Amino acid sequence: MTQHPIRDKEVELRAYRLKRTRQLLAQFGIDAAILFDPLNLRYATGCRNMQVWTSHHLSRYVFVPVNGPVVLFDYGGAKHLSDDLETISETRPAKSWDYFGSGNRSLEHAESWANEVTALLRETCGADAVLGLDRADLLPLRALERNGVTIKDAKGPLEMAKSIKSDYEIEVIKRSMSVCSDAITFMREQAVPGVTENYLLSLVNQFNIEHGGEYQETRLLASGQHTNPWFTEASEKSITAGEMVVFDSDLIGPDGIFTDQTRSFVMGGGQATDEQRRLYAHAYEQLQHNISLLKPELEFAEFIDKSWKMHDIYLPNRYAEMVHGIGFGVEFPVVYYPDDAATWQYSGRFEAGMTVCVESYIGKVGGREGVKLEQPILITEHGPVPLSNLGFEEQYF
Structure with missing residues (x-):
């Protein structure tokens, strides 16, 4: 069998970071998190895509449960970027509500986003699951609240997770x-x-x-x-x-x-x-x-x-x-x-x-x-x- 020590270490590093993310989410009383920040998304999964652009367009995010499959929502035709990443179980097209792309349909699109996230959260973590967000844009946040989702700030657990290096x-x-x-x-x-x-x-x-x-x-x-x-x-x-x-x-x-x-x-x-x-x-x-x-x-x-x-x-x-x-x-x-x-x-x-x-x-x-x-x-x-x-x-x- 051909050995790839660097590749093996990279897999080990991704596993360490995902484990840290899950451990700290659990410590903060969060069942799953949606991570928008490109740095948090990359930390938890190892996947990057247009890191600067997506820092000011919320068109890429990842669902990370404490227990269960990680689901990446990627921009447009970029789903292939995560094909080789063992940290990601599923990739779906991202939904966006930003006005430049949605115009007067922004509220409708935010509702659609929240409905998909709510369904995924409850299917993976249960009806009363707590969702963490590392960013809270107004329209989707209110849509989640209308769906009865309990929400917590996920910035704290991600900062603590990242602070200790392997x-x-x-x-x-x-x-x-x-x-x-x-x-x-x-x-x-x-x-x-x-x-x-x-x-x-x-x-x-x-x-x-x-x-x-x-x-x-x-x-x-x-x-x-x-x-x-x-x-x-x-x-x-x-x-x-x-x-x-x-x-x-x-x-x-x-x-x-x-x-x-x-x-x-x-x-x-x-x-x-x-x-x-x-x-x-x-x-x-x-x-x-x-x-x-x-x-x-x-x-x-x-x-x-x-x-x-x-x-x-x-x-x-x-x-x-x-x-x-x-x-x-x-x-x-x-x-x-x-x-x-x-x-x-x-x-x-x-x-x-x-x-x-x-x-x-x-x-x-x-x-x-x-x-x-x-x-x-x-x-x-x-x-x-x-x-x-x-x-x-x-x-x-």
Whole structure:
């Protein structure tokens, strides 16, 4: 018999993810879920189709019961995409009620959708079964309620399911992160004074797609005055020698993995200014301090208490969070700054098998430039392990 170790591992990974999905649905008191989010659908089944397009057109979804066959409802003529997936027992054509396709028949089509889902739920799970939804569009939601279906939010169980990675899942993440690191290196090799932010961004995308990656979630590559405050998107601005260049990869790499890495460097390879060195040193110090804290069973509140104390001049421009999970995208958990914890922070703890990104942004209000660094990390029983071997600019500190 011919052996296919990689294929066997992929089957094992899909089985692990589907099992996690079912286990967490059961823990949350849900008998079956309809998953619209392309990332949740892909996690539970391993099937992808027009992932960006279907994120804003609810024309593809999957029925996942705690016990029973998984039924994929796919777009148009795409049913063949799941032919080889053992996670899916049946594929049906999806029903849509979006106004662009249904017009003044939207309500009718939503009723038809709800009737099919209700029948499938009760046939598979019983008359009083609880249905989970990870998205709740108004028309089908009301149609389900008219059918007497009890509905719960399925976002929680899916986030919790995705938060703990299997051993092979970690291998997949590392391979995808390696492509991201190589894409960044490819971009750096062609980063010379006079190129535009858009040009450098295009190089990262080119390399990623050529090597099996899929798309980019943001356009966060900035230079000079565009680096402070953060979140200015890439533009036609030409980058001059001596300016700080900051980029957040946000690439969806091979196997759909969110390969989130951030680095900063001075264009042209020259000496950094005293201010640039100071910004970089503080960002690096924050990053390394917070990484060193990560370990299993550490409560989020304790992490916040022990986290690097940001200088007052940087606080107003702080990043949105200090840590966030990664997998198919930004995932559970998120850990906020002490200044934001009272408003946003929820309870929980880090666990072995979590993959997270540790974030730092340093830039003072009114300052010309800022520095952002971000490192993906695997939390193990022995502490934090980097998921990327991409270096830092040690000559700056």
